[in-house]
Amino acid sequence: MMSSLSCFDLGEHMLSVDEARQALLTLVDGQLATESVALAQAHGRVLAKPVTAPFNVPGHTNSAMDGIALSWPEEGVAGSLRRVGSALAGRPFAGRVGSGECVSITTGAPLPPGTDTVIMVEQLQQHGDVVDILQADRVKRGQNVRQAGEDLRRGEVALESGRRLEAAALGLLASLGCASVEVRRQPRVAVFSTGDEVTAPGQPRADAAIYDANRFTLMGMLQEHGAEVLDLGIVPDDPQALEDALAQAAQLADLVVSSGGVSVGQADHTRAALERLGRLTLWRIAMRPGRPMACGVMGDSATPFLGLPGNPVACMVTCLVFVIPLVRKLQGRELRSPAWQAVADSDFRSREGRTDYSRGVLKRSDDGTLRVVNTGSQGSGILSSMVAAECLVEIPADKAAVAINDMVTVFPLFRFP
Template sequence: MTLSCFDLGEQMLSVDEARQALATLIERPLGSEQIPLAQAYGRRLAVALQAPINVPQNTNAAMDGIALAWNEPSPVQTHWPLAGDVFAGQYRSEPVPLGQCVRITTGAPLPPGTDTVIMREQLDEQPEQVAIEFPEHIKRGQHVRQAGEDIAIGDTALPAGARLDAAALGLIASLGYAEIVVCKRPRVAIFSTGNEVTAPGEPLPQAGIYDANRFTLTGLLIEQGADVIDLGILPDDLDATKTALKQAAEQSDLVITSGGVSVGQADFTRDALEQLGRLAFWRVALRPGRPMACGWLGETRTPFVGLPGNPVAVMVTFLQFVKTLLDRLYGQPIMPPQRLNAIADNVIKSRLKRTDFIRGIYHTDEQGQLHVRSTSAQGSGILTSMVAANCLIELADDQDGAQPGEVVSIQSLTGWL
């Protein structure tokens, strides 16, 4: 049984423990809505989609040529009398007599009595009959697509929770659905904190930094299908932080901040959260991203996650934890990140009793084996390393690094898993 994150105190949690506990913040999914298929790209399917028809609807020709009414087990005859034509979009209900054929185009339903198609390139066509070259090479049933070959009527075409990409939209359209039931989009409020944080486009103070985190979070949230409520940058001020958190809780399904959750003298997010709601764990044994906070805000019990301030740590903790919260809002079960194994090409440093996420670049060798190497500097503020990386190398808390040739676990950043 998974403990609520409020039952764990401030003990140091593993990544898996934190992922499981964090999911308990979501008390119920957001529900669903029906929308036109044309507006469904990127959304999540709320209920499993059943096929109301066979796809294809009819057994049909996979090639232009002729469809045979073959009188098996007789040998394939060389010359076949023509009994008519069937083009795509036409349906012939009249059976084709045994030993005769019809001209047919790709996609046209096979008439009753026929079950084999010969491609046009193998034919010598004449006005009233067709001669077949190399009849000994013909196999019964060749070049025919069976009704329901793609999806049979009643089958599950897509499961609940499926993210609707271009291929999924085409599949749904092929079943005749003009509207579908999808999960409601999570409304996620975000803001950055810190007197040193400056909006892009503004003059940069001598001790300032430009705010990268809100834009990173916006991109990550949009990729997950969320609607983003951008509340800007908060100064290091307790009252301002409390006001922003209260407003965010009232208009969103999830609140995310970056920075302000460590034990520094000017970090106010944790204090504001304790005064407005309920604080849960805030220490996780991982790098980058150890300082974190989470809990509920206000009477609405809106889930809150306070991510670290360093930009790489923001991305890593989002992928490991916030994505789980979004899945729960969509009504999906807790699932670990998808992983593949790869061979390390260089020495990868780590430390026991914490999980390290190292930015990496994977590739395949000439034999198709997956390899990975770490990017250069791994500081949690080095965003260029995330731009260069196409995966995270995950070294669990029982690993003290990896040597060249060892197998390591990777999580893709490019969507191919």
């Protein structure tokens, strides 16, 4: 999938977030192959081709209410109506409805010939087949009627390619008779952690050790964004074991992601193994949290590799800012997650010359304005702040500070974006 090694040509200067993101996107060339899956297995997958409506939806003009169907004259109805039959959702009325006549009708039933209006049952007074309309002055011609094709016209695009299929989209596909759907293959992302101090949950923890949180947050975020995760666990700090694990990952995965162990000043086993398998460069990025990051390619397939910071929040933020756009490109989706504008309801720490990402909580003021307040301490090791957060607040590098009532850009932390 290799198209360029431009990420190796950026030198040693501090990179902006946009520079780093654009360079990383050159490491994957195009989208993954397509496959057909049954609709029941398509939840969360990404459409590879547009889906068009094979017929009008709804297929016929029908009633939106239980009641009666009739032709409503300009001057309104004077006197009683005679009921001449009924129209049901599965059994339409066979004849034509004349002047002064009506038919009982249920929700979804085709509107009989000669009718254009439905009056709900609560507005009727009925005596056998004689029907009187209550408050006739409130009736409007065409009310409570759903026109054929008002949802979708035959041949109209119902869902665009690149759309991730959530519950409503699955229902729409089913309503069009789709038993299967063409989707992109899920990106395979191999994830591992490094470091002598990292311990797997459930194992005894030494005094200087930490439990491996990053691997689980990375796997969770990648799965939330539609990737298939290959869990390599904690790779031992042994040069040959590390090289063997990475070589296997390069063959199996579309992308390999690690946390910790690659920045300057840390143990160099990971860097050495990566450099034997391919190419690696270390970056300093003008952002907070998450400044140190590694970028490279491995094996004959030139599988992209990203080494993320070890601090838990920095690991999550850099995954959202840099890894997820790569996943979205492989899926054929828009590269950036949806962003909103909000009014700051608290001060946000910032410094000119770097892009800051703060954790925020969203709320609506009485006038409907979307506002955001920070979650408190913004340290890159405070994982509980990510649990509390509903969004990331992006403060661009050209902004020296954010005060209350300033406008900011927020990226909602959708659990199914």
